[in-house]
Amino acid sequence: xxxxRKPASGLERCLATTLQLGTWVGSCTIAVGWVLSATxxxxxxxxxxxxxxxxxxxxxxxxxxxxxxxxxxxxVCEHDYRFAAIAALVLAVIVVAAALGVRMAGVVPG
Amino acid sequence: MHAEPTVYLFVVSIGASAFGGxxxxxxxxxxxxxxxxxxxxxxxxxVACSIVSVIACSCASAASFLRGGLTNIRVAIxxxxxxxLGALTGVLLAGVLSMxxxxxxxxxxxxxxxxxxxxxxxxxxxxxxxxxxxxxxxGRDWATMLRLHATYPDHALxxxxxxxxxxxxxxxxxxxxxxxxxxxxxxxSGVLKIPAFDTALCLPIKVSAATSNFMIGxxxxxxxxxxxxxxxxxxxxxGPVALGSVIGSVLGARFLMAVSGDRLRLLFVIVMAGLAAQxxxxxxxxxxxxxxx
Numbered sequence: 001x002x003x004x005r006k007p008a009s010g011l012e013r014c015l016a017t018t019l020q021l022g023t024w025v026g027s028c029t030i031a032v033g034w035v036l037s038a039t040x041x042x043x044x045x046x047x048x049x050x051x052x053x054x055x056x057x058x059x060x061x062x063x064x065x066x067x068x069x070x071x072x073x074x075x076v077c078e079h080d081y082r083f084a085a086i087a088a089l090v091l092a093v094i095v096v097a098a099a100l101g102v103r104m105a106g107v108v109p110g
Numbered sequence: 111m112h113a114e115p116t117v118y119l120f121v122v123s124i125g126a127s128a129f130g131g132x133x134x135x136x137x138x139x140x141x142x143x144x145x146x147x148x149x150x151x152x153x154x155x156x157v158a159c160s161i162v163s164v165i166a167c168s169c170a171s172a173a174s175f176l177r178g179g180l181t182n183i184r185v186a187i188x189x190x191x192x193x194x195l196g197a198l199t200g201v202l203l204a205g206v207l208s209m210x211x212x213x214x215x216x217x218x219x220x221x222x223x224x225x226x227x228x229x230x231x232x233x234x235x236x237x238x239x240x241x242x243x244x245x246x247x248x249g250r251d252w253a254t255m256l257r258l259h260a261t262y263p264d265h266a267l268x269x270x271x272x273x274x275x276x277x278x279x280x281x282x283x284x285x286x287x288x289x290x291x292x293x294x295x296x297x298x299s300g301v302l303k304i305p306a307f308d309t310a311l312c313l314p315i316k317v318s319a320a321t322s323n324f325m326i327g328x329x330x331x332x333x334x335x336x337x338x339x340x341x342x343x344x345x346x347x348x349g350p351v352a353l354g355s356v357i358g359s360v361l362g363a364r365f366l367m368a369v370s371g372d373r374l375r376l377l378f379v380i381v382m383a384g385l386a387a388q389x390x391x392x393x394x395x396x397x398x399x400x401x402x403x
Contacts, residue, residue: 012176016173016174019169019173019176019327022169023169023173026166026352026356030352031353034353054343056349056352057338058338060334061162061338062331062335067328068187068190083184083187086188086191089191090187090190090194093191093197093332098339100198100201102340104336104340105341
């Protein structure tokens with residue numbers, strides 16, 4: 001078993017498709033929210049449009065985490081447990097960061 | 111949310127990401143100074159919005175690199191353990207460090223990036239040439255044990271080129287620093303990644319550009335989730351900036367093929383030096399826009 005890989009293996013194509021699709025979903029969500037906010041309208045509509053933009057931003061932030069999860073799953077399927085563990089570690093750091101952000105949310109910056 | 115200033119943010123983000131992308135960097139290094147110096151956004155909020163832009167740039171341009179077989183995803187995931195831990199440290203430090211210090215740090219990063227841009231980039235010369243076939247190498251170093259060595263398709267040569275990954279621990283250390291700087295300042299941290307890829311790991315430039323672009327999304331996501339959960343990300347700013355960054359990075363990828371880099375490079379050295387000077391001024395005198403709120 002050698003370390004070299006064929007250009008654009010199955011995993012690479014899968015990751016490319018995921019990131020491309022996610023970019024479209026995130027961009028379109030933000031665009032829809034933005035257009036809604038620009039049309040003005042009632043306060044409830046404006047609240048909804050901000051929520052839609054925020055959801056689009058969340059898609060972008062979660063997209064890289066999703067691709068790490070995808071890599072972890074594929075590594076497990078390939079019985080490459082060492083790399084599955086490495087991917088799991090990266091995911092764990094992201095989860096810790098999210099928990100840290102939630103904890104910091106109550107603290108007003110000095 | 112008013113439409114007019116957000117359209118302005120959108121257009122500026124397209125420009126920052128397109129030109130940044132053409133020079134092989136994320137637009138964050140231009141977006142943060144723009145938001146803080148000209149729009150009166152607080153540094154904390156600007157960094158959080160810029161992080162979203164960095165993620166958007168990475169996601170939008172990763173697919174073509176991956177399909178081209180240039181991204182080394184094994185190297186990427188190993189180095190991401192270091193960059194995400196660095197980002198986590200950065201999130202913790204961001205609350206502790208003072209605003210003037212962060213502004214001075216940003217100015218320093220701008221200046222070093224500008225200097226780096228004037229240097230012709232080349233990987234460190236390799237003392238022992240890599241064997242022609244990966245199976246011929248029987249080393250006991252980290253990179254070999256993790257099977258990181260790989261090949262990439264070189265279109266100029268018309269064949270696959272085998273390359274060797276070197277000095278992984280040094281590369282990891284630099285990447286930890288890159289993650290930290292990225293989370294603190296909302297940028298892609300090319301400043302530390304270029305020496306990590308070229309001098310420590312000795313990757314071919316095309317591979318390092320693709321792998322760096324792939325990695326920065328996860329690195330920025332680690333600090334991005336924290337800033338999002340903390341409520342630092344203002345959708346009215348981050349939305350248009352993210353959308354502009356996606357469009358800009360797609361345009362930048364085209365630019366990279368079409369424009370000869372030298373004049374663009376010189377222009378950006380001047381722009382970055384100017385932004386650094388303004389950041390320093392803001393750090394030492396306090397910026398007038400900050401007193402309004």
